[in-house]
Amino acid sequence: MAPFTRRRSRSVTALGEGRLIAAIRRWLGAASPPPPGGIGDDCAVLPTLRGRPLLTIDPVIYGRHFDASVPPAAVGAKLLKRNLSDIAAMGGRPVAAVIALTLDRRVSLSWLEKFYRGLAAAALRYGVPVVGGDVAEADGALAASLALLGAASGPRAVTRTGASTGDWIYVTGLVGDSIRSGHHHAFTPRLAEGAWLARRPAVRAMMDVSDGLAKDLRELTPRGAQPAIAADLLPRRRGASVASALGEGEDYELVFALAARAGRPAFERSWRRAFPRVRLSCIGRFAPAGKLPPGFLDLEAFPGYEHLRKGGPR
Amino acid sequence: MAPFTRRRSRSVTALGEGRLIAAIRRWLGAASPPPPGGIGDDCAVLPTLRGRPLLTIDPVIYGRHFDASVPPAAVGAKLLKRNLSDIAAMGGRPVAAVIALTLDRRVSLSWLEKFYRGLAAAALRYGVPVVGGDVAEADGALAASLALLGAASGPRAVTRTGASTGDWIYVTGLVGDSIRSGHHHAFTPRLAEGAWLARRPAVRAMMDVSDGLAKDLRELTPRGAQPAIAADLLPRRRGASVASALGEGEDYELVFALAARAGRPAFERSWRRAFPRVRLSCIGRFAPAGKLPPGFLDLEAFPGYEHLRKGGPR
Numbered sequence: 001m002a003p004f005t006r007r008r009s010r011s012v013t014a015l016g017e018g019r020l021i022a023a024i025r026r027w028l029g030a031a032s033p034p035p036p037g038g039i040g041d042d043c044a045v046l047p048t049l050r051g052r053p054l055l056t057i058d059p060v061i062y063g064r065h066f067d068a069s070v071p072p073a074a075v076g077a078k079l080l081k082r083n084l085s086d087i088a089a090m091g092g093r094p095v096a097a098v099i100a101l102t103l104d105r106r107v108s109l110s111w112l113e114k115f116y117r118g119l120a121a122a123a124l125r126y127g128v129p130v131v132g133g134d135v136a137e138a139d140g141a142l143a144a145s146l147a148l149l150g151a152a153s154g155p156r157a158v159t160r161t162g163a164s165t166g167d168w169i170y171v172t173g174l175v176g177d178s179i180r181s182g183h184h185h186a187f188t189p190r191l192a193e194g195a196w197l198a199r200r201p202a203v204r205a206m207m208d209v210s211d212g213l214a215k216d217l218r219e220l221t222p223r224g225a226q227p228a229i230a231a232d233l234l235p236r237r238r239g240a241s242v243a244s245a246l247g248e249g250e251d252y253e254l255v256f257a258l259a260a261r262a263g264r265p266a267f268e269r270s271w272r273r274a275f276p277r278v279r280l281s282c283i284g285r286f287a288p289a290g291k292l293p294p295g296f297l298d299l300e301a302f303p304g305y306e307h308l309r310k311g312g313p314r
Numbered sequence: 315m316a317p318f319t320r321r322r323s324r325s326v327t328a329l330g331e332g333r334l335i336a337a338i339r340r341w342l343g344a345a346s347p348p349p350p351g352g353i354g355d356d357c358a359v360l361p362t363l364r365g366r367p368l369l370t371i372d373p374v375i376y377g378r379h380f381d382a383s384v385p386p387a388a389v390g391a392k393l394l395k396r397n398l399s400d401i402a403a404m405g406g407r408p409v410a411a412v413i414a415l416t417l418d419r420r421v422s423l424s425w426l427e428k429f430y431r432g433l434a435a436a437a438l439r440y441g442v443p444v445v446g447g448d449v450a451e452a453d454g455a456l457a458a459s460l461a462l463l464g465a466a467s468g469p470r471a472v473t474r475t476g477a478s479t480g481d482w483i484y485v486t487g488l489v490g491d492s493i494r495s496g497h498h499h500a501f502t503p504r505l506a507e508g509a510w511l512a513r514r515p516a517v518r519a520m521m522d523v524s525d526g527l528a529k530d531l532r533e534l535t536p537r538g539a540q541p542a543i544a545a546d547l548l549p550r551r552r553g554a555s556v557a558s559a560l561g562e563g564e565d566y567e568l569v570f571a572l573a574a575r576a577g578r579p580a581f582e583r584s585w586r587r588a589f590p591r592v593r594l595s596c597i598g599r600f601a602p603a604g605k606l607p608p609g610f611l612d613l614e615a616f617p618g619y620e621h622l623r624k625g626g627p628r
Binding site: 035036040041042043044045046047048049051052053054055056057058059061062063064065085086087089090092095096098099100102131132133134136137138139140141143145147149150152157159160161207208 | 349350354355356357358359360361362363365366367368369370371372373375376377378379399400401403404406409410412413414416445446447448450451452453454455457459461463464466471473474475521522
C-alpha cells in the first residue's frame with residue numbers, strides 16, 4: 001500500500017496536529033492508557049519498576065526497513081517487535097513504549113491508521129502500553145523511532161559478554177531468507193524463550209540476530225576465540241542459502257553461548273519441554289582463534305549487513 | 315555550518331557503520347558509559363530505579379527544528395534539553411538517554427562530531443548518560459530522536475491536570491522571541507526548579523512551554539474555566555511582542571497553577587531564596603469560563619504553534 005497520497009483531504013495535513021494526535025490515540029485504542037500513564041502529559045508516569053531497567057531504541061524508515069510492498073499494519077508491528085527482540089535478547093520483559101513519528105504532509109491517513117492499528121495489535125499481544133510520543137513533519141519522510149523500556153525479568157540480564165572458548169553456540173528458530181519469506185516483519189520476538197534462558201546460569205552470553213549470524217556472532221566471541229560453525233548444522237529456512245543464513249540478517253532469533261561443561265542433552269530436553277514448537281540448534285562452538293577445525297565455515301567470508309554501505313529495503 | 319558534504323572522504327559513508335559507531339562513542343566520551351550500562355549491547359542495563367519512571371521522546375529534524383545557521387553543538391544540546399524540559403515539567407530527574415540517528419550518506423563527519431560533542435557536554439552537565447542508540451540511513455535526512463528515561467524526584471510527579479478555577483498562573487523566566495534570540499537552543503531546562511515546585515503541594519498542575527503559552531495553557535485549564543492573562547504581567551523577552559510571547563513557542567519555561575488559597579507572598583519569597591536569578595511571574599489566574607474580566611487577553615486569538623500546518627525551522 002502506497003503511504004503517500006496526492007489528495008490533501010486524505011493526507012495527514014487534512015487533520016492538523018491536534019486532531020491527528022486524537023486520531024492516533026483512537027487508533028491505538030486499548031494499547032494507549034490515559035494520562036499521566038499514557039499519551040497526553042509532558043512525560044508518561046509509569047508504575048514503580050521491579051527489576052533493573054532495560055532501555056533500547058530502533059526505527060523503521062520508509063525505503064530502508066520497509067516499502068510499499070509491506071502492509072502498513074506489519075510495519076507498525078515490526079517497529080515494536082524489533083525492539084521487543086532486543087529486550088528478549090537480555091532475557092527481559094517489556095514495560096512501555098514511546099514513539100517519535102516523522103512524516104511528510106502527504107502521508108495518507110489510511111496508511112497511518114493501519115500502521116497504528118497494527119502497532120496496537122502487537123502492543124496488546126505482548127502487553128506493552130504505548131505511553132507517549134511525538135509527531136513532527138519532514139519533507140519526503142516517513143519514519144518512526146520507538147524507544148522501549150523494559151526490566152530484567154529475573155535476577156540477571158544476559159549480556160553479549162561472558163562466553164568462553166569451548167562454549168557451545170546455539171540459535172533458536174530458523175535463519176536466512178528473511179526478506180523474501182516475509183519473516184522480517186512476520187517474526188515473533190523470543191520474549192518467553194529469552195526469559196527462560198536468562199534463568200539458566202549455563203547460558204553465558206546472548207544476543208538477537210539482526211545483522212546476520214556471521215556479523216552478530218563476532219559480538220559474542222570471547223577474546224582469543226573464533227566461532228566454529230558447521231554449514232550443515234545451520235537451521236536454514238527452506239530454500240535459504242548458507243550465505244543468506246549467515247549474512248542476510250533480520251532473523252530476530254536468539255543466539256547464545258552455553259557453558260562448555262553444561263549437560264547438553266539435559267539442557268535440550270528441558271528446552272523441548274518448555275518450547276516444543278521452537279527449534280533449538282547447536283551450530284558449533286567457540287574454538288581457539290586460528291585453530292578452526294577442518295570442515296567449519298570461515299565467517300570472515302560472510303560480512304553480514306553493513307549499515308551505511310548497501311542499499312535496498314530492510 | 316552546512317551538515318552535508320559533497321566529498322565522500324568527509325562524509326559518514328567514509329567510515330561505514332562499525333567505525334561510525336566507534337567514532338560516536340569516542341565523541342560522546344565520558345557521557346557514554348561502557349556496556350552493558352551503555353552503548354554496545356542489545357539494550358542498556360541500568361541501575362535499579364528509585365521513584366516512579368518517567369518516559370518521553372522528542373526529535374530534532376533538519377529543516378524543522380534547526381537549519382545550517384544553528385551550530386551543530388547547539389543542535390546536539392537542544393536534542394537533550396528539549397527532553398530534559400519535559401522531565402522538569404513533571405518535577406523529575408533524568409536517568410538515561412537513547413538516540414535514534416537517521417542520516418543521509420552525505421552528512422559531514424565534522425558536523426556530526428560537533429553535534430555529538432555538544433550533546434555530550436549537555437549530557438555531562440545535566441548528569442544524563444547516553445546509554446544506547448541506533449544509526450540508520452535515509453536519503454536526504456538528518457534527524458535524531460532522543461528518548462529520555464527519568465524518575466520522579468520526590469513523592470509525586472506533577473501532571474497537567476489538577477488546577478482549579480481561581481488558581482494562580484505562574485511562569486518561570488522570560489517568554490517570546492525564542493527563535494530570533496537563539497533562546498530556542500540556548501535555554502536551560504528548569505530541572506532544579508521543577509523538582510522544587512513538585513515538593514510544594516500548592517503547585518497543582520505544571521507543564522513546559524513549547525508550543526506557546528496561549529496554546530499550552532489550554533492543557534492546564536480545568537473544566538469550566540478559562541485562563542485570564544494580563545498582557546502587562548507577561549515576562550516578555552526584550553523586544554518580544556505579546557503575540558510572540560503567547561504564540562511563538564520554544565520557550566522551555568515552566569508554567570504552573572498555584573492553589574488559590576496558597577499564600578502568594580510567602581511562596582514567592584521562598585522561590586527567590588531558592589532561585590534568586592530565575593524570574594517568577596504570576597501572569598493571571600483561571601477565571602470561570604465565559605467570565606473573562608475586562609482588560610484580560612482572549613487567548614483564542616493566539617493560536618500557538620500548530621504542527622503539520624506552518625513552515626519554518628523550529
